[in-house]
Amino acid sequence: MADTDVSGQLNTAGMAFGDLVRLTGQAVASTQQELNKTAADTTSALSQTLVDVIAVQEVEYDDAGTVTGAQTFTQKLPLIDVVDPVLYEWKQVRLQGRFSASQFATTQSSDSYVHSNTDSHGQAGIGLIFGGGYNNFQYDSSQAHVDTRYRSESSVGLLRMNAILEPRHDIGVPRPRQAVVGPSISIDAGPITDVGGPPAESRTMEVVITYENVDGDPIPGKTLAVDSAGVAWEYVGGVDQTDGDGQLTILLTRTFVDETADRTPVDVVVSVRKGIVSESTTVTF
Structure with missing residues (x-):
């Protein structure tokens, strides 16, 4: 009986998947490091750039509750108070692997048997009915047997990867203070x-x-x-x-x-x- 063994192929696949996980982790870490560096540079630039922004907005009312006027007070503030730096981060990275390997083996055996038998008989003479003559008899037989066996082993697989990269939402722009005069x-x-x-x-x-x-x-x-x-x-x-x-x-x-x-x-x-x-x-x- 023939033997099949795909363990070597599966071991190789396992090593390949391990390498994929390692390389993916390194890629994610390297990318996140660059994203953080870009965010830090952006935040620094926004913090050092000053712009005129509305610090307080004042609304005036009369005794009847009707708006009579409004004015705003501006001051120099860092641009980061107005513009949110977009900070990206990897929220999720998932790997899923299935692998395939197959092997096929077959064996065949045969045997045969041949048998032959010959029987001869002769007759000579003079007769009134049959006359003279000669008879010959031969028997042949053969037998063949073929036995074929096979064995197969296989494994199938699939590889998937899902990754989510999105901005953070924990930073907001402060609203100007409201002052009511009335x-x-x-x-x-x-x-x-x-x-x-x-x-x-x-x-x-x-x-x-x-x-x-x-x-x-x-x-x-x-x-x-x-x-x-x-x-x-x-x-x-x-x-x-x-x-x-x-x-x-x-x-x-x-x-x-x-x-x-x-x-x-x-x-x-x-x-x-x-x-x-x-x-x-x-x-x-």
Whole structure:
């Protein structure tokens, strides 16, 4: 029986794959080193180059919350504050290998057998019926046998490589500071009162809104837009404009439908707006 053996071919393939892994690792490391050097050079150049950038942007409002003007303040800053250097890195490098090797062997054997037999018989004389004559008999036989055997061994394979090179996203450009010059709104929680009961049939809270100009002086006679995130509210005393102190008071009301209603204090967001000026705060009652 013939023997097959592909171990030598597979060993050679294993060595080749090992070399491929080693060379790929060296290539990745060398490329990443060059990428880092390029990024460092780029960052250094951007850091040493100064440009005029907007450091602060100022917007002015009047007492009605309308924009009346805007101006920007520039200063010399490194270009790196404006332009992000692109820093590339190998996120992933994957190798997958399958290899092929094959071998075929065959053996053949044969044998034969030949047999021959000859028998002769002669007769002579005079007869009334057959007369005289001669007879000869011969027997031949042969046999052949052929035996063929074969054996094969094979291995197939495939090689794949995936690599991802992408920029980093952990560096950003800082936004300029925003400065607002104009009126301001403040919201303060007032007293809480349970009405009816016990248990209370409703609960109220007074909220005081103050409207002031840029110098901190009150702005009287202004109507403010109010929103209380679904909780009912009304002007206290029916006054819907700020008074001489720039204040406006509203009354928030929670109504409990029956004795089993949940009376646990809840958070309510109160938002107040005048033109483009707005403010929000959370009160609990």
